[in-house]
Amino acid sequence: MDFPDLQKMFPNFVGIWCLFLGIISFVHSKTDSSDVSALNVMYTSLNSPDKLTNWKSSGGDPCGQDWTGITCSDASVVEIRVSGLGLTGSLGYQLSSLSSVTYFDVSQNNIKGDIPYQLPPNVIHLDLSSNGFTGGIPYSISQMTDVTYLNFAHNQLSGQVTDMFSQLRKLDSLDFSYNMLTGNLPQTFGSLSSLSTLYLENNQFTGPVDVLAKLKLDDLNLANNHFNGWIPTELTKVKKIEVEGNSWSSGPAPPGMTSSDKISSDGPSNGGVGSFSGAVIAVIILGILLGLAIVVALLARKRSSFTSNLLDEHESFGRHKQFNSFKAPGFSNDSHGDMCIDFKDGKSLESSTSIDTGALQSSRPIGLTPAYSSRINSFRNTTLANMNLQRSSSFRATCYGLTDLQAATGSFATGRLLGEGTIGRVYRAKFADGKVLAVKKIDSSFFQGGQAEKFSVMVSNIFKLHHPNIVPLVGYCSEQGHNMLVYEYFRNGSLHEFLHLSDEFSRPLTWNTRVRIALGTARAVEYLHEICSPPLTHKNIKSSNILLDVDLNPRLSECGLVAFYQQAGQNLGAGYNPPECTKPSDHTFKSDVYSFGVVMLELLTGRMPFDSSKPRSEQHLVQWATPQLHNIDALEKMVDPALRGLYPPKSISRFADIVALCVQIELEFRPPMSEVVQSLVRLVQRSSMNKRGDDIGGSRRMDEYDY
Template sequence: MYNDNIVGLLFLYFGVLTSSVRSKTASPDVAALNVMYSSMKSPSLLTGWKSSGGDPCGDSWEGIECSGSSVTEINLSDCGLTGSMGYQLSSLTSVTNFDLSRNNLKGDIPYQLPPNAVHIDLSNNDFTGGVPYSISQMTDLQYLYLGHNQLNNQLSDMFGKLSKLKELDLSYNSLSGNLPQSFKSLSSLRKLNLENNQFSGPIDVLSDLPLMDLNVENNQFTGWIPDNLKNINLETGGNSWSSGSAPPAPGGTKHHAHQHSKKNNDGKSFKGGVAIAAIALGILALIGFLIALLSRRKSSPSSHFLDEERLSQHRSFTPLASQELPQDLHPNISKDFTEPKPLDRSSSIEMKALQKSPSLRLKHPPPFKQSYDENEFANRLNSKRSNSIRTSSYSLADLQLATGNFSAGRLLGEGSIGRVYRAKYADGKVLAVKKLNSSLFQGGRLEEFSEIFSIISRLHHPNIAELVGYCSEQGHNMLIYEYFRNGSLHDFLHMSDDYSKPLTWNTRVRITLGTARALEYLHEVCSPSLVHKNIKSSNILLDTDLNPRLSDSGFATFHQRTSENRNAGYNAPECTKPSAYTLKSEVFSFGVVMLELLTGRMPFDSSKPKSEQCLAQWATPQLHDIDALGRMVDPALRGLYPPKSLSRFADIIALCVQSEPEFRPPMSEVVQALVRLVQRSSINMSKELGASRRLDDYDS
C-alpha cells in the first residue's frame, strides 16, 4: 500500500510537471502579445496580460485560447481597447481566429496579420489607411470583416490566392476606385458587403461568383447590373446605374448565355434580341477588320522603331554611383519568386519584340562563336519567368562603342562584383552599365547570371532602380540601367562643394520615406522576402526631383569573402559575418542612413575623436535628449527645420538602431511612423520637389 501511494504521488507530480511544461507558451507568441499589449493605450482592461514575459496559455490571459504551447485564438471583441495592435502579429503562426472588433483601435491596420488565420474580424474600429497587401498571401482565410472603419485608398489586386474566402465585409469605409480583377478568383465567396464606400466603375467582375448575398448600396458604381446577380439577395440602391437594356456580353461568356436564354423565353423581346445580335455581329466584324489592319501595320519594319527617349520616359530609375556593390541574396530565393501587380505597366514591352526590333538603334555584331549566346540566355530566362519582360538585349559591340571600350574615363564606380561605366550614345542618351567580374561565373556557375537577372527584372517599385537591359556575349555579363546625373545621397550629404545648397529638411524626410517604402517592398511584398544586404547612402540614388531610388537590389547571390568593414558604420551589432544579416539587420542599417540625414555625418569617420567615430554608437544615447539633439542636427540646415518633426524623426531612428534585433520594428511599421510624421508636421511632399536647391523657398 505504501509503495502504491508513492507511485501515485510520483505520477501526480510528473503529471503536473508535464502539464506545466506543455502550458508554457511559445516565446514568439509571448513576444507578439507583449508588443500588442504595449501598443494599446488601455491594456489594464485585459486580465492577466503583461508588457514583458508571462505565460498567456498557462496563466489564461483574457481572450486567449491555446493548443499546447501555441496561441490559436485571440478574441478581444468589445473590450474598450484603444491605441494600435502592434507590429509582431506575423509571429502568431498558429492563430486561426483573430477578433478585435467593436473597439476604438486607430491607425493603419498592421501590414502583417496572423499569416494562417481563417477568421479575421477588425470591424467597428477607427482604422485608417488601406487594406494591407499581405492579406494576398493568407490562403487559408475564409472570413474577413473590415467594415465600419475609416479605411481609404483603392483596393490592390490582392485576391488572386484567396480561393477559400467565403465572406468579405468592407462596408462603411471610404474605399474608392474600381473593383480589382482578382475578385474573379474568389471562387468560394458567398457574401460580399461593399455598401457605403466610394467604389466606382462596373461590377461585372462579380458576375460569375457563387454569391448569395451582395450589397453594393451607396457607392459610385456605373454600368449595368449583371443578370447573373439578379436572382440573389441583392442591394444596389444609391449608385449611378445605366438605364435601358445592357449591351450583349462577349460571345461565349456565362453572362451572355444567361441573357440570351432569358430573352428567348420572352416572345415580346425576341425580335429585339435578333436585332441586337445583328448589330453585335456587325460591330465584331468591324473590330476584327481593324485588328487585322493594325496587325499588318505592326508587322512592318517601321512600326518596330521606338524612340529611345520615349521608351525611357516612364522610367525614372538608375542604379549607379555606388562605390561598392552588394554581396549576398536571401538564401531561400527560388524560382517561385513572386511580385505584386505593377502600379502602371502601360509602357511594358515584350522581350521578344525588343530583341527583334532596332528600338534602341543598336547594331548586332558580326557572327562569332559564343560560349553562352544571346538566344540561349533568352531561352533560359523564358523558362524561369513570365512573358512580360520589360528589358532589352544590348549588343557587346554597341556597349563597347558607347563606353569608349570601357575606358577608365567612363568608370563610375568599382566594387566587389564588378565595375560600373557610363555609356553615352550619339543621340545624347546616357546609360549606366554594370560589368560583372568574369570570375563570378567560373566553375560551371554560368546560370547564375540568368538567375539574378530573372530576380532583378521582377522588382518593380517607384523607389527601386529598375533594369533597362542586359548583355551576355563572349563571356561578358552586363546589366544596363538608366543614369542619374544627381548621383547618390552620399554625394549630396558628404561630397557637396561650397557652391551646392544642402538638402532641406522636407527633402530629407521625403528621401527617408521613399527609401523605407522600397525596403518595405523588398521585405514584405516580395515573396520570398529579399534582403538587400548593402543598405547605405551611396546606394540611394536621387532623380531629377531628388526622389530616392534604391540601387543594387538583388545582388547578394554573389557572396564574396570580403572584410567585415565592407559596410563600416552601417552593420548591426549582430552582423559579424554576411550570413548573419537578416531583415532586422537591414532595419538597423536604414536607421544609420536616417542618422546621416539628421546629422550630416559619415557613418564611420576615423578623423573624429574615438568616441565619435561610429555614428550610431555616438548618436543613439542622445536621440531622446532635446538639447543634445539640437546640437547633433546637420549645421548645413542652418536651423531651418520644424523642432517637433526633428524629434519624431529621432524617435523613429531610436527604434531602428536598437541593439537587440527582436525589438526593431519591421519596415512596414517604420513606413507608417514616417507617414504619421509627415501628416503631423504638415510637410508638403509634392510641392517641395526640388526645393533643396533653393533654401529661400524653404517652408518651415
C-alpha cells in the same frame, strides 16, 4: 514656552505637516501614475473632447473621478470603452504604458492617422473598427498573447499583413474587412488554433487560401478580394462562408480542393448565393451563358480591329515617359550562347527577332505601381494570348554590344570608374550621340560554369521593377563572357557623396530635401517589400546606393541583385549591418528596415555609419545616437551642423522617433516599411517645413510635392 523653543520645534512641525499632506494625497489618488500619464496623452491627442467627461490633459484621477469610459481594478485602469462618441484626432503614443488594460474599444469614431505601433500589451479585446485609421497593421500585435478579439474593420488600412500571428493561439475573432489590405495571407494564420470567426471581405488580398484549411472556423468571409486557386475542401465544412467576388480557378478541382461554385450552391445557407435553390441558380447560369454568347458573337466581328487598337495604344504608352522603362529583355538563340546579337549602334531589338513570349507568359509580374498597373496588365493579358500571331508588339529590350560599351567607357578606363562593390564595378559610358549611361560590369566569377541563364533571369526580373524612386534598367550586354547591366546615369551622384564628400564650395542639403529623400527611399523599399510579386529584399541599402536626380529626388540602385550578394557572402558595410545578420542568408525585410534607419541617421546627423576618426564612443553611429534620440537637448546637438540651425525642431524630433523604431535591436519590433512611409508622410503633413534657402540643382521646395 519661550520663543527659542518654538524655533527649535518649527522644522519638525513643518516636516510632520508635509508628511501628513502627502499621506492624504496618496490616499485620495486611486490611479497608478503611469496609467494617468498615458490617458493624459491620449486625451490631448484626441483633441481634448468635451464628451470625455472628467478627463484631463495633465494629472487627475481616472479611477477616483469617474472618467468617461474608464473602468478600474484597485489602482489600475483595466477597461477603456469610448465607442461612438464622435472622437477625432489620434490615439497618442503612450498606450503601451496601459499594461493592465484588457478591454480597449474606440470603435465608431472619426480617429485618424496610423494605428499606434505600441498598443496596450495585455489587451484581450481590441476594437478599432469604423474609424479613419491609415497605414498598416502594427507588428506589436504579435506580442498580445492573451488577445481573443481583434477588430480593424471599416478603416483605410493598406499594405501587406505581415507574419505576426504565431503566438496568438487564444484569438477567437479577427476582422480585417472593408480596408485596402493587399498581398497573400500570412502563413502564420495557420497558427490561430482557436480562431472561429474570420472576416477578410472587401480588401485586395491575393493568392491562395490554403493556409486556412486547418483552422476550425464557424464563420468565414473572403468575398470581394483577388484570391485565386481552388478552395480547400476542409472549408466546405464551415457553417457560414462567403467566397464570391474573387478570381477562383475554374474547371475540375484537384484532390483536396473544391470549386467556388460548389461552395456557393451546395454550402450552408448564409443569405448569399448558397440560400438560393438549385433551380434558380440553373436559370441564372443559363441566362449568363446566353448573354455571354451574344457578346462573344458581336466582339468576334471586331476582333482584328480591337487587337490593333490595343497595340496602337501600347505604342503610345511606350512613348510616354512613365512607360519608357516597361521593357522585357530579348535573348537570341545564336550558336555562341550570347544573350544578344552583335549590333553596333545600341539599337533596341524588336520582339519579332528576340522576345521569348513563352517566358513572358510564364513569368510572374513584379508589381507595377498601382496608378497604371491595371491598365498595363489589362493590355498584357489581352495581347499575349495572340502574341504568336501578332509579332509586331512594341515590347523592346536594348541589347548593347561589347565593342560599343568598350568605346563608350574608354575600354573601361579607370577615369570612367564611378564606383566599385563586391559584385562588380560601375563605369560612366558616353556614346557618340551624347547620351550618358552607367554600366555595371559584374565580376565574371559569378558566372563560372556557364550560368548565362542565371543572368537572363535576373535581367528579366529587374526590367519588371517600375517605381519613380528606383533606378531603371535600360539595357544589358552578355557577350564573350562579359555580363553587364546598363542603367540611367544621374549626374548628382549619390547621397553618400552629398553628405560626406562635399567640398567647401558645395551647398548642403536643406532639411526639406533630406525629408524628401528619406520618404522617396522609403517608398522604393516599400515597393520592393510589399507591392512586388514576389516580394524582394534589397540587402544593400546604404547612402552610396541612393542616387539623386537633377531635382535631388532619390533613386534607389542595386535592386534585384540579392542573389549575387548571397553568393558573394557579402554583409553590409560597417555601420549598416543589423545585429541579427551574422551571415548574408540571415537578411530579412526587417534587416532592410534597420539599414534604412541608418541612412535616416546619416540624414539627421551628417555623420557616417562608422567613422574611425571619431572618439571610440562615437565611432558607431547607431550606438552613439540611439540613447539620445528622445532627448530634445541632446538631439539638437546631434543635428548636422551643415544645416546651420535651419530646421523645424518638431520635425527633427518626429524624424528621430521614426529612426528609433527602425534601428531597434530586436527585429520583431521594427515596423514594416509601409508604416515607415506613413510616418514620414504624417511628418511632412504636420511639420511647418523650413522654406529658407534653395537646394542646388534646381530642386523644388517640399511643399511643391504631392505626398
